[in-house]
Every structure is written in structure tokens, then in C-alpha cells.
Amino acid sequence: MPGDVILVNSVSKTYKVGETDVKALRDVSISIPSGQFVAIMGPSGSGKSTFMNLLGCLDHPDSGSILLDGIDITHLDRNERAEIRNKKIGFVFQNFSLLARTPVLENVELPLVYAGADAKERRERAQDALTRVGLAGKINNQITQLSGGEQQRVAIARSLVNRPPLILADEPTGNLDTRTSIEIMAIFQRLNRDGISVVLVTHEPDIAQFTMRTVMFRDGRIVKDEPVASPRVAEADLAGMKAA
Numbered sequence: 001m002p003g004d005v006i007l008v009n010s011v012s013k014t015y016k017v018g019e020t021d022v023k024a025l026r027d028v029s030i031s032i033p034s035g036q037f038v039a040i041m042g043p044s045g046s047g048k049s050t051f052m053n054l055l056g057c058l059d060h061p062d063s064g065s066i067l068l069d070g071i072d073i074t075h076l077d078r079n080e081r082a083e084i085r086n087k088k089i090g091f092v093f094q095n096f097s098l099l100a101r102t103p104v105l106e107n108v109e110l111p112l113v114y115a116g117a118d119a120k121e122r123r124e125r126a127q128d129a130l131t132r133v134g135l136a137g138k139i140n141n142q143i144t145q146l147s148g149g150e151q152q153r154v155a156i157a158r159s160l161v162n163r164p165p166l167i168l169a170d171e172p173t174g175n176l177d178t179r180t181s182i183e184i185m186a187i188f189q190r191l192n193r194d195g196i197s198v199v200l201v202t203h204e205p206d207i208a209q210f211t212m213r214t215v216m217f218r219d220g221r222i223v224k225d226e227p228v229a230s231p232r233v234a235e236a237d238l239a240g241m242k243a244a
Contacts, residue, residue: 038215050220214227
């Protein structure tokens with residue numbers, strides 16, 4: 001039986017904004033089994049971004065504990081958190097976060113540069129990741145030559161090169177049209193079938209329907225956590241759109 005890729009126990013986080021204490025998370029507990037695809041939802045200020053920052057080792061909680069792939073990340077220092085980020089987590093962002101004047105292949109290789117991989121390994125693993133997202137023929141293109149959907153595919157490929165057990169995706173379809181969004185969700189579903197856990201923030205209920213489970217935050221707490229009854233299959237949706 002697979003274990004939990006994420007285990008959060010009684011986590012709280014408060015930020016100081018001027019003279020005001022803002023309680024971003026209040027005694028949050030949740031477990032996410034390895035291989036699950038989860039949507040994180042909630043209005044602005046609900047705590048979902050703070051939650052994702054903690055999972056991504058970008059910050060640490062005031063109290064409680066967080067285990068990521070069996071490693072206690074609660075009290076790691078900055079360098080230790082950076083090492084965990086590079087080895088255990090692939091990040092995908094709404095704005096792609098790519099280097100515009102750098103070729104596709106070099107963008108995807110970047111995490112491997114930080115990891116100290118040699119040039120041959122970097123190239124082979126980046127090419128493999130680009131093949132997995134359908135961009136094998138675009139490795140020498142500049143980022144500015146790609147569509148928004150293609151840029152997001154590059155970002156997903158970059159998230160894969162260190163072969164992490166977990167992808168954290170923050171509004172990955174937020175800047176994309178409907179068809180392209182479904183194409184991106186098809187990639188995430190395929191990667192999830194291959195065993196990668198995916199935690200995705202979205203404001204769009206339609207996008208959440210492509211996941212296995214929806215977790216809703218409000219006022220720093222989890223107010224709903226339930227399975228998606230009949231997850232949409234992105235490839236079937238795309239086939240239907242093509243037939244139409």
C-alpha cells in the first residue's frame with residue numbers, strides 16, 4: 001500500500017500585516033496519499049496559497065507538522081528546504097515562469113543545473129520530459145516562439161526533470177483558453193496515471209472536475225474535503241471537441 005505523499009497535522013500560520021495579526025491557517029490537518037490528484041479551492045484570503053507555500057517548502061508553519069514523502073519538513077532551514085524543493089517537488093505556475101530568451105531545452109534543464117547533473121544527463125532527461133508533454137519537436141525553439149499552451153507544457157516538462165513524487169500547480173490553466181486548459185489537464189491526468197501525485201490550485205470548478213478530490217479552504221480552515229464523484233477524462237473531452 002502506498003503511503004502519504006503529504007501529511008499535515010494541526011498546522012497554523014499567522015502573518016503580521018502592519019499592526020494586525022492575520023491568521024492565514026488555523027489548525028489544518030490533511031493527508032494526501034501517494035498517487036492522488038487533488039484540487040485546492042477557496043476564495044482569496046482563504047489560506048490556500050499559504051497552504052501551498054508550506055507544502056512547497058517556501059515557508060514554515062508556526063505550529064503543527066508537515067511530512068512530505070515521509071520527510072519532516074516542518075523545521076528545516078532555508079538550504080534544507082531548497083534541497084527538498086529540488087528533489088521532491090515540481091512546480092507549475094500560472095504565468096509559466098520561463099526564461100524568455102533561453103531555448104526550450106535549456107529552460108527544462110535548469111533544475112538539473114542546480115542539482116549538479118552533467119550536460120549529457122541534463123539533455124537526455126530534458127528531452128524525455130519534453131517528449132512526455134508532446135514537445136519533442138520544439139527543443140530548440142525560443143520561448144517567445146511558443147503559444148501560451150506550449151509554454152505551459154514547457155513548464156510542466158521542467159517540473160518533471162528531477163523525477164519528483166509531487167507536482168504543485170498554482171492556477172496552471174488560469175491564462176489559457178478552454179481547449180488549451182483541457183489539453184493541460186490531459187497531461188496532468190496522464191502524469192498522475194504514471195504515479196505522480198498532483199496538488200493543483202484552481203478557482204475554476206470545471207477544472208477541479210478533472211481531479212480525484214476537492215479540498216475547499218475558507219478563513220484559514222478546510223471546510224470541505226470530498227472525492228470527485230465522476231472525474232472528467234480530459235482526453236475524452238478533447239476527442240468530443242474534435243468530433244464536433
